[in-house]
Amino acid sequence: METQSIEKSQRINLGAGRVKFSDDAIKKLNYVLSGLFMLTAISYFINYMEKEHELGRHFFTSFIYIFTALLFFLKARIELSSTSKYAPHFMISDDFIKVKTGVFKKSILINWNDIKKVELSSYKIGIKDKTGVQYYPYQTRKDTSIQIKRAIEEMATQKGIEVENLLRK
Structure with missing residues (x-):
């Protein structure tokens, strides 16, 4: 039943809440931000591989950027999803x-x-x-x-x- x-x-x-942009625009923005944070994480990791110093700082910063990228991606896929x-x-x-x-x-x-x-x-x-x-x-x-x-x-x-x-x- x-x-x-x-x-x-x-x-x-x-x-997306009380915003003046459409849900589709907010979803696309979250995907773009996710991609940008992922690219930044990769660039930090490549920077470490080239210079091989300050291992802890580069890994921690890369981890923070990857985590932030995942948050934006999941917000777009889950919270802003119509299904x-x-x-x-x-x-x-x-x-x-x-x-x-x-x-x-x-x-x-x-x-x-x-x-x-x-x-x-x-x-x-x-x-x-x-x-x-x-x-x-x-x-x-x-x-x-x-x-x-x-x-x-x-x-x-x-x-x-x-x-x-x-x-x-």
């Missing part, structure tokens, strides 16, 4: 809402049957259930935030769940 609803669900990625399960996203289906607000944060699956009320705020979604209100803050572009809120509001009204838009007050 869950795989059926995942197929019918709407996935909205949060992207990665680790990328921050909202998934709205007929049966549940899945919330993942960060790469290292655990995804939260909320069944529509458990939801009593939905609160929409500026870059934050509040969901009230039996245990109380839980807020899910996120960072994304304005248009993506509006898209998330519209999708949640539409599904909540279909389910007969009260939706309170705190931005209109």
